[in-house]
Amino acid sequence: MSEPGDNIYDAEAGGHADSKGTFDEMFGRGASVRSCYDSYFQWFDGEDPKRLRTKAAEAEATFRTTGITFNVYGDPDASERLIPFDIVPRIISAREWTRLVKGIEQRVLAINAFLNDIYNRGEILRAGRVPVSVIARNSAYLPQMAGFTPPGGIYTHIVGVDIVRTGPDQFHVLEDNARTPSGVSYMLENRETMQKMFPELFSRIQIEPVRNYPRRLRHSLQASAPDGCEGHPTVAVLTPGLHNSAYFEHSFLADQMGAELVEGDDLRIVDGRLAMRTTQGYKPIDVLYRRVDDDFLDPLSFRPDSMLGVPGIFDVYRAGRLTLANAPGTGIADDKAVYSYMPEIIEFYSGEKAILDNVPTWRCSEPDALGYVLDHLHELVVKEVHGSGGYGMLVGPTSSKRELERFARKLKTNPENYIAQPTLALSTVPIFTRRGLTPRHVDLRPFVLMSPGHVNVTPGGLTRVALKKGSLVVNSSQGGGTKDTWVLADV
Amino acid sequence: MLGKTAGGLFWMFRYLERSDNVGRLIDAGLNIALTPSADGDDVWQSVLATAGALETYRDRHNTLEPAQVVNFLLREPDHSHSVMSLIEQARNNARMVRTALTREVWEAMNQSWIELGTVLQRPVKERDIQHVLELIRRQSALVHGSLHGTMLRNDTFAFTRLGTSIERAGSTARILDVKYYVLLPSAFHVGSPLDNVQWEVILRSVSARQSYLWLKQGDIQPSGIIDFLIFDRRMPRSIAFCVDRVRSSLGYLADDYGRRMPCHDLIDKLTADIDAASVDIVINHGLHEFLMDFTSLNSALGTQIEKDYRFHV
Numbered sequence: 001m002s003e004p005g006d007n008i009y010d011a012e013a014g015g016h017a018d019s020k021g022t023f024d025e026m027f028g029r030g031a032s033v034r035s036c037y038d039s040y041f042q043w044f045d046g047e048d049p050k051r052l053r054t055k056a057a058e059a060e061a062t063f064r065t066t067g068i069t070f071n072v073y074g075d076p077d078a079s080e081r082l083i084p085f086d087i088v089p090r091i092i093s094a095r096e097w098t099r100l101v102k103g104i105e106q107r108v109l110a111i112n113a114f115l116n117d118i119y120n121r122g123e124i125l126r127a128g129r130v131p132v133s134v135i136a137r138n139s140a141y142l143p144q145m146a147g148f149t150p151p152g153g154i155y156t157h158i159v160g161v162d163i164v165r166t167g168p169d170q171f172h173v174l175e176d177n178a179r180t181p182s183g184v185s186y187m188l189e190n191r192e193t194m195q196k197m198f199p200e201l202f203s204r205i206q207i208e209p210v211r212n213y214p215r216r217l218r219h220s221l222q223a224s225a226p227d228g229c230e231g232h233p234t235v236a237v238l239t240p241g242l243h244n245s246a247y248f249e250h251s252f253l254a255d256q257m258g259a260e261l262v263e264g265d266d267l268r269i270v271d272g273r274l275a276m277r278t279t280q281g282y283k284p285i286d287v288l289y290r291r292v293d294d295d296f297l298d299p300l301s302f303r304p305d306s307m308l309g310v311p312g313i314f315d316v317y318r319a320g321r322l323t324l325a326n327a328p329g330t331g332i333a334d335d336k337a338v339y340s341y342m343p344e345i346i347e348f349y350s351g352e353k354a355i356l357d358n359v360p361t362w363r364c365s366e367p368d369a370l371g372y373v374l375d376h377l378h379e380l381v382v383k384e385v386h387g388s389g390g391y392g393m394l395v396g397p398t399s400s401k402r403e404l405e406r407f408a409r410k411l412k413t414n415p416e417n418y419i420a421q422p423t424l425a426l427s428t429v430p431i432f433t434r435r436g437l438t439p440r441h442v443d444l445r446p447f448v449l450m451s452p453g454h455v456n457v458t459p460g461g462l463t464r465v466a467l468k469k470g471s472l473v474v475n476s477s478q479g480g481g482t483k484d485t486w487v488l489a490d491v
Numbered sequence: 492m493l494g495k496t497a498g499g500l501f502w503m504f505r506y507l508e509r510s511d512n513v514g515r516l517i518d519a520g521l522n523i524a525l526t527p528s529a530d531g532d533d534v535w536q537s538v539l540a541t542a543g544a545l546e547t548y549r550d551r552h553n554t555l556e557p558a559q560v561v562n563f564l565l566r567e568p569d570h571s572h573s574v575m576s577l578i579e580q581a582r583n584n585a586r587m588v589r590t591a592l593t594r595e596v597w598e599a600m601n602q603s604w605i606e607l608g609t610v611l612q613r614p615v616k617e618r619d620i621q622h623v624l625e626l627i628r629r630q631s632a633l634v635h636g637s638l639h640g641t642m643l644r645n646d647t648f649a650f651t652r653l654g655t656s657i658e659r660a661g662s663t664a665r666i667l668d669v670k671y672y673v674l675l676p677s678a679f680h681v682g683s684p685l686d687n688v689q690w691e692v693i694l695r696s697v698s699a700r701q702s703y704l705w706l707k708q709g710d711i712q713p714s715g716i717i718d719f720l721i722f723d724r725r726m727p728r729s730i731a732f733c734v735d736r737v738r739s740s741l742g743y744l745a746d747d748y749g750r751r752m753p754c755h756d757l758i759d760k761l762t763a764d765i766d767a768a769s770v771d772i773v774i775n776h777g778l779h780e781f782l783m784d785f786t787s788l789n790s791a792l793g794t795q796i797e798k799d800y801r802f803h804v
Binding site: 064066242251254260265281 | 492493494495496497583586587589590594597598601602605646744748750800801804
């Protein structure tokens with residue numbers, strides 16, 4: 001039996017904007033429901049919380065049976081963990097989405113143009129819009145890529161753009177993931193799980209589908225195949241192996257695309273082409289969607305101790321007989337020092353102002369900025385320039401005095417290793433708990449596919465949610481969870 | 492298909508079959524140990540020997556206490572032949588070849604691993620053993636059922652069948668050999684009444700007590716049992732049945748790939764050996780010798796398949 005209104009809404013925690021002015025995406029002032037959540041909330045309010053709790057437990061069981069897990073390094077007891085899933089969707093209106101898509105497309109096109117430029121003519125450097133030192137002294141810049149243009153001129157076949165929201169129309173790009181962004185399998189599985197658990201919601205509300213992603217990925221990769229490739233290009237997914245934290249995703253994507261999932265020891269260079277060992281001998285590969293870092297791709301060109309890659313693969317690549325997705329060396333575009341120049345980069349290549357804002361960023365390599373950062377450490381977020389996954393970062397407002405002091409010392413010793421940003425009041429979306437709905441901070445990673453002449457943003461993405469009250473860290477390695485992300489169809 | 496994938500499928504089903512066989516052996520042991528005339532130690536020793544685990548067990552334990560033996564076979568952690576580690580190995584292979592399995596097959600395999608992992612986390616109490624064995628049977632049936640109901644009948648399927656059949660044929664040969672060689676080492680008296688306990692272990696450990704009784708109207712003779720387990724092509728765990736399946740799977744691969752490999756010569760030889768033999772010949776020339784020959788050819792065949800289809804670099 002449903003008990004309308006019963007303890008579903010955690011009034012004490014306050015679903016709406018709190019004293020700090022945090023924007024809640026579901027509730028406006030006085031607990032009024034924002035219009036894109038109208039139909040959902042109507043349904044939710046009529047549901048029995050007990051049934052929802054049962055459903056939430058079922059969802060967890062589904063994830064476990066499906067094996068949607070990630071591996072945690074050095075933790076033998078929990079070598080396969082689930083990322084917690086919250087049953088309350090994050091909903092984005094068609095209008096909001098249209099604007100996001102424009103901004104994202106503009107941004108990824110600029111990133112691709114930037115990569116092409118700095119590995120070839122270097123016009124943006126000559127124009128003085130990005131200092132040469134930011135590129136030249138950067139370990140993410142790959143000299144081996146200089147003077148070479150990948151097939152179709154595409155560097156970033158797959159991009160995950162991390163976006164945070166601070167108000168009704170305030171969206172900021174927090175990070176561009178242009179190397180090997182992960183998380184798309186969660187976008188797909190979260191949706192499948194929601195549809196299985198709550199089919200009634202999907203007939204009641206018009207939601208843009210995400211299920212075409214694997215097919216689009218395959219087409220996009222095939223469209224980026226090298227020139228002179230005959231018939232249907234052969235695509236394979238390269239994984240570091242079973243023990244990699246994203247192994248599930250690698251096998252999931254290979255499976256959904258109908259591509260082979262290969263490891264380094266399945267591959268070899270045969271007659272100047274990359275080939276995989278099949279039951280009937282070696283068979284050539286045209287496009288390799290590699291989920292292995294640049295450094296490990298080829299022991300002959302990069303790290304000589306790498307066991308994950310293929311000796312000689314880089315030569316085949318430079319000879320134009322293979323597409324690597326993404327291209328090696330794209331890391332320079334999602335480097336946090338380069339990030340701070342993104343507004344200039346976008347303007348330089350598109351001739352337009354950036355549609356999506358950057359988060360204001362202090363480069364600690366600049367003495368004035370370093371001075372400001374050291375004085376305001378308690379209110380800033382400080383990140384390593386090459387860091388990812390939420391490791392090695394400082395969240396000023398929630399750190400102790402000792403932590404702040406320790407970090408200040410690190411900053412002074414090695415300033416060029418850090419950037420700082422203001423602590424943003426990330427928007428919240430309620431999660432479902434035993435006490436009802438309660439707000440938690442979220443971010444959003446939409447997934448973008450790029451092939452010659454085409455950019456495609458899948459309507460939705462991965463919403464990560466910080467499950468701890470007040471926490472701003474959404475990374476799964478740091479106790480974050482995920483939500484299904486709905487983009488409402490324009491009706 | 493990748494060579495590695497073929498290898499993963501082959502071994503996934505070998506391990507699964509092996510775990511199934513250990514479960515069956517435990518079940519046989521429990522059933523027979525319950526009969527008043529049975530000597531418990533005898534029964535468990537023979538079960539351990541059949542599972543190929545007697546030596547490891549003796550290294551670690553002094554008594555043949557039933558719960559101890561059963562727990563050893565079910566969940567001994569650093570014993571690669573315990574049900575739990577076999578399921579784990581099957582599942583690891585399944586993870587590796589997930590892209591070649593339907594979602595149903597993968598989920599059935601993963602579910603087995605999760606559920607057995609939960610029940611086998613702590614020692615199994617005597618009153619819960621039947622429940623655990625039931626679970627092993629059910630989970631394995633689920634994997635096979637999903638395989639048959641959802642997989643394409645192509646090379647993928649052929650490699651799973653090769654794994655199951657080669658493992659099963661080897662297991663049936665071992666069950667017969669252990670009983671003959673270890674338990675009845677002296678002269679073999681054709682037609683003499685049987686030590687019921689021992690022979691019932693055999694029939695139960697291949698889940699064939701019922702079908703044997705249907706076919707032979709309850710007449711339990713050693714020659715009847717040997718004939719049944721080696722030559723009867725109606726019996727899904729007999730050596731001849733398994734060899735036929737290996738042959739048809741390899742035949743499929745030769746057609747599909749348009750190429751005969753050295754493993755095809757081996758399976759032809761195995762088939763010819765079985766066709767040329769009969770229960771009388773086997774008994775007169777030595778059951779043990781026959782089984783030894785078969786076992787070594789059967790495992791050579793497995794190795795040859797791994798080589799011919801490039802499972803490894």
